[in-house]
Amino acid sequence: MLVFIARRLFVSIWVFLASTVVVFLLATRIRDPLSEARQLPDGAREAAMAEITERMHLGDPAIVRYFRWLGDVLTGDLGVNRQGQDVNAMLENAFTATIQLITGATVLAIVIGIAVGVLSALRQYTALDHAVTFVTFICFSLPLFWVGTLLKQFLALDFNDWLAEPTISPTFVGGISLIFGLVCGSVVVGDRRSRLIAFGSTTAGMAVLLTLLSATEWFTDPGLGPIVIALTAVGAALGFTTLVSGLEWKPPLQAAMATAGIGVVASLSLGPVLKDPELLTIVLLALLTVVIAAAIGWFLGGDLYRRSAIPAAVLTGVFTGAVIFTDRMLQSFADYSDSVGGRPISTIGAETPNYSGTFWESGLDSAGHLALPTLALVLISLASYTRYTRASMLEVMNQDYVRTGRAKGLSERAVVTRHVLRNGLIPITTLVAYDIGTIVGGAVVTEEVFGWSAMGKLLFTGIDEGDPMPIMAFFLVAGGAIVVFNMIADIVYAFLDPRIRLS
Template sequence: MLVFIARRLFVSIWVFLAASVLVFILSTNVRDPLAEARQLPDSSRESAIRAITERMSLDDPILLRYLRWLGDALTGNLGVNRQGQEVNSMLENAFSATIQLITGATVLAIVIGITIGVISALRQYSALDQTVTFIAFICFSLPLFWVGTLLKQFLALDFNDWLADPQISPLFIGGIALITGLFCGGVVVGDRRSRITAFVSSTAAMAVLLWVLSATEWFSDPGLGPIVVALTAIGGAIGFTTLVSGLEWKPPLQASLAAAVLGIIAYFALDPVLDDPQLITIVLLALVTIGVCFALGWFLGGDLYRRNAIPAAILTGLFAGAVIFTDRMLQSFKSYSDSVGNRPISTVGAETPNYDGSFWESGLDSFGHLALPTLALVLISLATYSRYTRASMLEVMNQDYVRTGRAKGLSERAVVTRHVLRNGLIPITTLVAYDIGTIVGGAVVTEQVFGWSAMGNLLFTGIAQGDPMPIMAFYVVSGGAIVVFNMVADIAYAFLDPRIRLS
């Protein structure tokens, strides 16, 4: 393994350097950097041309300019752009904006896409499978700039107008309730009676819920409250226990329920701390939650069930914390909405200029600016993850060891989670690593549509001005990420699949 890593690292470095030479040559010839200076009046033309020529070393050969850039880059200095600004500071701002933009979109696309793929595989050729396939490929085929324009119109402008009088029409309630019922009925594995029962109950429950939310004008001043938080935490405990170990074993369920109860107690006990916390406070609370839930799973699980009780308790604790976090943020929605002129969903930029609010209000501001570009990226990426997951799951479900597991009397949950899902996700590891590496380079179209100044904008500006320094800074991050994550994917694949030998 060490020999493989060393060999792959050596090759990757030479590939990165060879590509950097090509990118530098192309970036120096993409456009004349003196074109704008030549259009200046006679009084300032010569001085402007002289300043740009000296700053960009245009009189030197391309190879000498590349070697000078490479030497500075190895020391961490990426030079200055055509205007004399430090590229390091430009890259720092652009990279932080890109990470803020793509992190949520990437995580949501992976989680939702894999979940949809698993459900489609388990319900192969059903109406749900065909519907999900149809919708996924529609989203995949839509141009991103068109999706962004539709989202800005219907999920920003119209939604912000609707919040002034948040009344839900009976037709909309019926449509959403019917879609929810069809989805729940399609997901349920069982006979026709079970699916019909799930369809009717979920449709009625969603219709009643939407009617109550509309009648109470919940959307204008939202919040979950202690009852909903408690019921959600307990439901999460049951759900995570079912996923991890099943409900036939009591110790994992006891550990999960204990974690949920501690979360409910924390909802009241931490009220002063969560009034206006700092980000470090939230991180520390999450770490404490993991430690406490680990201890619960360790002691309540015992020697026989500790392996299942620990992850079930940790997942439940983090889920309860996320519900509490969401409730506190929703409680600040009305004050934030009033402070931004009742336009909480933004269409342009990464933040409201000069906005100064509490921790929760600032979080809502970031969420309001991230909502549309994140949703656009997720919709485009869903088809890839869902289709790859579905195909991989179906391939694994036909393997001999899966049939052997069923023949030994294992429950369907155990077969799916322990054998099918675990082995079916091995090929997805390569896809996830590659996507993360490529998306670090930014989403140029998304940034242009939603007015984000991130990595894509840095590249676009460098090309438009014929300036190689921003382009090379973009390459250092994006090219380096692709090389690193491709190597990580190969190594992870070998660890996950013992049939792979790298020696």
């Protein structure tokens, strides 16, 4: 493994260096950096041109300028742009904004896309499969700028107006309830009677829930409360245990339930700590949750079930912690909404200018600005992950070793999670690595639509000004990310498929 990594790293470095030469030479010829200075009056023209020429070393050949840039980069200095601004500071701000923009969208797209793809493959040619195929192809075909415009209109402007008087109409209640009922009825495994029962109960339950939320005006001052947290934690324990080991083994279920119970107690006892915490406090609580959940799985799992009990407990603990975090943030929604004039969902920018509030209110401010661009990126990216996962799963499910596993008496859950899903994820690894590597370069269209100043703007600023320094700073991050994540994908292959040899 170490030899493979060293060899790939050596080759990648030389490929990356060759790419920097090509990009730098192209960047120096993309536009005349003196074009604006030439339009100045006679008295200021010569001085401005001389200043830019000296700052950008325009009197030297392009290859000399490249080696000067390369020497500075090796010392950590990316130089200055045409106006004399520090490119290191520009890159830091742009990269921070890009990471903030793409992290949530990428994780959500991967998780939801793979989950829906697996479900679609397991329900091949059913109503659910056809519905997923229809929706994913629509999302894949939509232009991102048009999706962004629709989201700004209906999920920002109209939603903010609706929050002033949050009453849900009976038509909307019926439509949403029907959609949830159809989805649940399609997912349930069983005969027609079982699916009809699932459809009817889900539709009725969702209708009652939405009606109660509307009548109590929950959306003006939202929150989950201890009862919802407890029910969610128990549901997470059952769900994760079913996914990891199945409910026929008691120790993993006991570990997950114990973790859920401790999480519910913690939500009631940590009130003073979570009133206005620091980010470091949240991180330490998250790490403590993982440690405690792993310890519970270790002791309750015993020697026989420890491998299943630990992940079931850890997943339950992390999910319960996320629910508690969401509850605390929702409790601050009313105060935050009042502080921004009743417009919590923003349509432009990364933050409210000069805004200061508690930890939870600042989190809501970031979430309000991230909501629309994140949803736009998820909708567009979801189709690729869903279709690739479905196709890969269907191919693996027809292999001989899968039929052998079923013939040996393995449960369907074991066949799907241990054999089909693990081998089906190999092609997805390539797609994930490529997407992460390329999207680090900036979601250019999304940044433009939602007014984010990030990596895409850094690139276009360099192009518009004919300045190679911002362009090369962009390429260092974007190109480096592609090289690194492709190497990570090759390493992950060996863990997913033992037949692959890195030698």
